[in-house]
Amino acid sequence: xxxxxxxxxxxxxxxxxxxxxxxxxxxxxxxxxxxxxxxxxxxxxxxxxxxxxxxxxxxxxxxxxxxxxxxxxxxxxxxxxxxxxxxxxxxxxxxxxxxxxxxxxxxxxxxxxxxxxxxxxxxxxxxxxxxxxxxxxxxxxxxxxxxxxxxxxxxxxxxxxxxxxxxxxxxxxxxxxxxxxxxxxxxxxxxxxxxxxxxxxxxxxxxxxxxxxxxxxxxxxxxxxxxxxxxxxxxxxxxxxxxxxxxxxxx
Amino acid sequence: xxxxxxxxxxxxxxxxxxxxxxxxxxxxxxxxxxxxxxxxxxxxxxxxxxxxxxxxxxxxxxxxxxxxxxxxxxxxxxxxxxxxxxxxxxxxxxxxxxxxxxxxxxxxxxxxxxxxxxxxxxxxxxxxxxxxxxxxxxxxxxxxxxxxxxxxxxxxxxxxxxxxxxxxxxxxxx
Numbered sequence: 047x048x049x050x051x052x053x054x055x056x057x058x059x060x061x062x063x064x065x066x067x068x069x070x071x072x073x074x075x076x077x078x079x080x081x082x083x084x085x086x087x088x089x090x091x092x093x094x095x096x097x098x099x100x101x102x103x104x105x106x107x108x109x110x111x112x113x114x115x116x117x118x119x120x121x122x123x124x125x126x127x128x129x130x131x132x133x134x135x136x137x138x139x140x141x142x143x144x145x146x147x148x149x150x151x152x153x154x155x156x157x158x159x160x161x162x163x164x165x166x167x168x169x170x171x172x173x174x175x176x177x178x179x180x181x182x183x184x185x186x187x188x189x190x191x192x193x194x195x196x197x198x199x200x201x202x203x204x205x206x207x208x209x210x211x212x213x214x215x216x217x218x219x220x221x222x223x224x225x226x227x228x229x230x231x232x233x234x235x236x237x238x239x240x241x242x243x244x245x246x247x248x249x250x251x252x253x254x255x256x257x258x259x260x261x262x263x264x265x266x267x268x269x270x271x272x273x274x275x276x277x278x279x280x281x282x283x284x285x286x287x288x289x290x291x292x293x294x295x296x297x
Numbered sequence: 298x299x300x301x302x303x304x305x306x307x308x309x310x311x312x313x314x315x316x317x318x319x320x321x322x323x324x325x326x327x328x329x330x331x332x333x334x335x336x337x338x339x340x341x342x343x344x345x346x347x348x349x350x351x352x353x354x355x356x357x358x359x360x361x362x363x364x365x366x367x368x369x370x371x372x373x374x375x376x377x378x379x380x381x382x383x384x385x386x387x388x389x390x391x392x393x394x395x396x397x398x399x400x401x402x403x404x405x406x407x408x409x410x411x412x413x414x415x416x417x418x419x420x421x422x423x424x425x426x427x428x429x430x431x432x433x434x435x436x437x438x439x440x441x442x443x444x445x446x447x448x449x450x451x452x453x454x455x456x457x458x459x460x461x462x463x464x465x466x467x468x469x470x471x
Contacts, residue, residue, distance in 0.1 A: 260471030264464060271460060275445045281411045288447040288458035289417070293424035 079128030089117045302384050306391030309372050313392075316368045323396040325369040326389035329361070331438055333385060343382040350378040397434045405433040408440040408448040408459075425449055428456065 088095045091112055092102045103121065106114035137145075274280050309326065313319035333340045339360075343353055354374045361370040376385055390406075397404045405425045407413075413421065422435045429451050440448075445460035 256471060260468060263471070264468055267467070268464065271444070271464075275410065275460065278411065281445055282417070284446040284458075284460065285409060285413060285417055285421070289420050289424045291458060292428050292449070292456060293420075295428060 076128050080125055083121075083124055083128060087121065089121070092117065301381075302387035303391050305376065305381065305384065305388045306395060309388060309392050310395040312372065313368060318366060318368060319392075319396050319399065321366055322369050322372065323389070323392040325365045326372065326385075327393050327436055329365070329369070329373055330386040330389035333382070340382070343377050344380075346380060350380075353377045353382075393434075393436060400434075402432045402434045403429065403451055405429070405435050406438065406450045407435050408438045408443050410439070410441055410443045410445050410460075412439050413437060421447065421449075425451065425456075429454075 084100055085096050087097075087099045087103075089099055089103050092099055092106060092114075094102050100121075103114060103117055106112065107118045309322065310319055313322035316322070333343070342348065342356060345353075354377060357374045357377050358370060361373060365373075373385070376382060376388065381388075390404075393404050405422070407421065407425075418435060418437060422433065425433045425435065433451055443459040443461055444464070446458045446462075447456075448459045448462070449456045
């Protein structure tokens with residue numbers, strides 16, 4: 047609280063100091079200061095005092111007499127001093143009093159209304175920030191838990207995927223081996239059948255050839271026999287041979 | 298079929314015995330059967346049921362009239378009228394067997410490519426009787442399919458000395 051009061055006092059003092067002006071210095075206005083300077087004016091080498099001296103300086107300046115120009119510049123500098131504050135550090139007492147009173151009133155008003163409000167606002171803001179921090183912490187904790195759970199599930203999924211891949215690979219290997227075995231068996235069977243077919247074809251060809259040869263031979267024999275059998279003597283001889291064979295018990 | 302042929306043969310034998318000419322009837326029946334066997338046209342005409350029975354009997358009488366005894370003609374006519382002409386060969390064979398049995402013999406069905414002389418037939422009958430161990434009665438059939446030589450069938454036994462059989466053996470040997 048003391049720190050806050052000191053800060054407020056410093057702020058008010060700086061405001062009063064920086065806002066000091068010629069109008070507020072020594073309790074007179076700029077106009078009365080200028081009027082007083084005109085009334086008391088006197089210049090070296092210029093006749094008269096007060097307003098007359100100012101008129102005579104003006105005339106000498108127009109006539110460009112002597113050091114009229116320098117005197118005029120000096121007098122203008124004196125008039126300009128009326129516009130400036132007497133000091134930049136220490137204002138007039140009345141200004142300090144009014145400023146201090148205003149400060150006290152302002153401080154009282156601020157202590158009565160503004161500071162509690164600001165304090166409440168600050169506390170609310172602090173509470174909101176704290177709530178936000180707590181909420182963020184909670185969310186971060188939840189996110190951490192979710193992340194851990196997801197990572198665990200991901201690890202399980204990876205393990206399961208690896209198991210499935212291994213299983214699929216094993217099955218594929220088994221299927222490939224089975225197919226290869228079947229293909230080899232089929233090839234062996236086909237070779238065996240082809241060999242059997244070739245052998246059968248060869249046998250059939252030999253049989254056909256033998257049959258054809260025998261047909262030719264038998265045809266020739268029949269042709270020869272046919273001519274011979276037309277001979278009655280041959281027929282008689284065949285019958286006699288049969289009778290002899292049957293009679294001898296050879297048949 | 299065999300039972301039916303045997304039944305007809307028994308009836309035929311009974312009629313022929315009653316007439317006292319079983320030997321002749323059985324022989325003539327055998328010859329008629331051989332004639333039918335050798336003629337597809339005659340066999341088809343006698344077995345065609347579209348032809349009236351009277352017409353078929355007339356054909357039989359025209360063929361056998363004067364060539365066979367009346368008993369044989371009547372028996373064949375009856376068999377043909379009954380629509381059993383396809384069984385005639387079996388009936389004739391059974392009748393011949395019955396006749397042979399009546400005389401204590403068996404029948405030898407002998408097929409040759411050419412007709413045998415009486416002398417050859419006598420020697421053949423003697424040779425077959427010796428082979429069978431009892432008297433056989435030879436029934437000769439001229440069958441050009443035999444080509445040459447003789448095929449004798451005595452009951453279930455076949456003594457094949459035909460050129461056709463030898464050619465068949467030769468063909469099998471190849």
